[in-house]
Amino acid sequence: MSGFAQETAWGATLLADGRTRFRLWAPDAPEVALEVEGQAPQPMTAQEEGWHEAVAAVGAGARYRFRVSPDLAVPDPASRLQAGDVHDPSVVLDPRAYAWRQPGWTGRPWHETVLYELHAGTMGGFAGVEAALPRLAELGVTAIELMPINAFPGQRNWGYDGVLPYAPDATLGTPEALKSLIDAAHGLGLMVFLDVVYNHFGPDGAYLHAYAKTFFDEGIHTPWGAAIDFKKPAVRSFFEDNALYWLNEYRFDGLRFDAVHAIAEESWLDALAARIRREIPDRHVHLVLENERNGAHHLRPAGEFDAQWNDDGHNILHPLLTGEREGYYEDFAEDGATKLAKVLAEGFFFQGQVSAHLGEKRGEPSAHLPPTAFVLFLQNHDQVGNRAFGERLTALAEPQALAAATALLLLSPQIPMLFMGEEWGASAPFLFFTDHNAELAPLVTAGRRKEFAKFAAFQDPARRERIPDPNAEQTFRDSIPDPGEASRPPHDAVLALHRRLLALRRERIVPHLPGARALGAQAVGEKAVLARWRLGDGSILTLAVNLGEAPAPCTLPDGAGGETLFEGLSGAAGRLATGTLLPRCTIALLSPPPAAGG
Structure with a gap:
């Protein structure tokens, strides 16, 4: 065909x-x-x-x-x-030249999604990612999400300096190689998502400024300069066609829209999603936002987007695991258990309150949304790559606490996302890397180091100078995870835990996610939370998690017992039944659905 x-x-x-x-x-x-x-x-x-x-x-x-x-x-x-x-x-490219092996693939429903975010360049390009697909499918991943792949300047880039949104970067492989990757994924039952950047262009190679100045609105500024002007019909068509191009010509199953809070014409997002739904009615196509506004009205069932990245959830879990409280963590570091309970029960933490970090109100009420409207994660490219030294949680958190948080992530009814290498506790950092020209490179390096001057650990200029140079090839090479670690201690145990949890999710939770609703959550200790959901079949899922060092008093409410799906520590379930949740553990209980006619 x-x-x-x-x-x-x-x-x-x-x-x-x-x-x-x-x-x-x-x-x-x-x-x-x-x-x-x-x-x-x-x-x-x-x-x-x-x-x-x-x-x-x-x-x-x-x-x-x-x-x-x-x-x-x-x-x-x-x-x-x-x-x-x-x-x-x-x-000039002939888009019809590739003969698809899986032309009839129509995708998978959203509730089955287990996302795996990856950077194609650090995995050997499109061919390297394709080679890894059987391993990921066997693990229990159901969807890979490619960080931006559109053409960028130089030989390497972490993805967010692209300037040609329709062209896969030549360093990653040919268009045919990308289509082969997606085709192979579909053959394994895997969905493929793409991270698209519609809020800015990179600093080198964006020639639109020379001949289409009104593509940008000089009256509205973003962290990357003048905002893209989505009031212009030509601009709207550029990006709407781009979204449809990736979904139709390349057969991607979904798009993740980067930092849409930097798009001034918020209504355009809904118009874009409505057009996609209208023009692709016969496939499962999933649309996910990154949106600092916490705009609940964009999300289904009332809106057109399937979900939003739950940054609030990450920003609460990270301080609970690491003790960090600077930067955007200042909004979340105090009373973390209470805030985590709200996120598990209602999705967003910020639902209209003033953010101390931003100095303004943020968010909309979200308790009415299903848990699957939120993508939860412990790590991603931003929260790792934007660290000065790119450390993963394996270098920052106590191992048992991290294991407990992993169980919470993978057994929660929210949609889980892993960052490449997380499944085996990769030791490689993920750094911010670029390959800019001789004029721009030193400015990027200096700017990168200046960003961290406000943090206590980087008040010393000598320490800031040790922050890896984004333009050094070694910075990129240091960011390449080594899958060979997965077979060696202690990484093999981390991998086994992920495999076990994903099997439980697939077999016992995913089939009943449609119609799931939160029944509430509460803090039961300084770093301990008890949360409950009624699944679509009427069964009740209870998760009790304690990320702290001390036992937490925890009494199960009526109807919260049932089968123990998972217990993070030997004997933990018995202790919970007697009113105590042991340190650094997660326990999952599943009560049966009500009897027919009951």
Whole structure:
């Protein structure tokens, strides 16, 4: 069967007669010429509202640029393929050339999701990720989530400096290799999600500023500069087509939208999701937000998005495990057990209160949402990669407490996410790494070290100088996890725990997640919580977790007993039954559903 193609308003489109149509929105360029290698420049026809178009007698493989001024020729901002780096020519691609092995795959329901976030570059590119798929499927993962893969400057990047949102970066592999990865995943029953960045472009190679200044709104500023202006129809089409392109042409099963709180036109998010739902009605397509606003109205059942990353949950669990309280942890470090109880019962902690860290109100009420509307995690690229030395929790937390938190993560009705290597307690850090040009690189290095000057541990300039240089190749190499660790102590025990917990989740919890609702949660100690949910079949799941060093008094409410699914320490279930929750353990109990007619 031939491949799939997504029609786009921007870029190069192969026509049925073998020619190619090229379109560019360049409102600040009075004249634009198409320059195809080996041919004379061809003037593009100026159309309404800043569009320029040309049809050329070239097909797949043709290399081209757009001449937007006498001294500047640029790659296609909607390039499907680059002939090298982001500054090099774009290449016409035939999206239908790949023959899919699993063309009939329609995905899996959201409640079955166990996410595994990964960086393709640190796993050997698309081919390396494809090789790891059987291992991940056997572990119990049901969906991998690729950190951003779109073209970035240089040979390595942690993902968030991309400038060509349609082009898989050449250092990771070809478009065919990416499609093969997704195809292979589907053959194993795995979904594949993609992290997309629609809130900014990277600092090198974003030529839109030269010929489409109104792509950006200079009156609204983000941490990366002027905000992208989603009031413009051409801008909206650029990103809406991009989302549909990844979902249709590459057959991704879902998208994770990075930092949407930096998108000023909040209503556009809902319009985008509604369009995706409307145009892809026959597949399971999952849409997930990262949103500092805690905008509950975006989430199903009332909204169009399946879930949001639960940063509140992470930001509570991390101080409970490590004792850290600086930066954004200042909102969560005090009375952590009470805050964790609220997150388990209601999803968000911040539901309209003032954040001391942000100095403003944050969030909306979320208790009405199902637990599956929240993606819970102990680690991810941000909370590891944004640390000065990229330490994982294995280097920061007491092992038994981390094991207890892992059980909470994987047995909770919220959707769990693991960060690559977490399943065996990888010792490699995950650092912030880039490969910028000689002018930008020292600025990025200096800026990176300056970021940490406000933290107590980095008041000494000499210590800040020891923060790894993002542009050094060794920084990237140090971030590559070693799967060989998984077979050696103590990593093998960590892996065995993850495998056991994921099997329990798959067999005993996942089938009954549709219709699940929280029954409440409460702090029962300084670092201990008891939480309960009624699952869709009427059974009651009880999780008791104690991340602290001291036993916690814990009395089960009526109806909270039943079968012990998991106990973190030998004899722990008996102690819980007598009113004590042992240190650093998690216990999962499952009561049976009510008898028929009862």
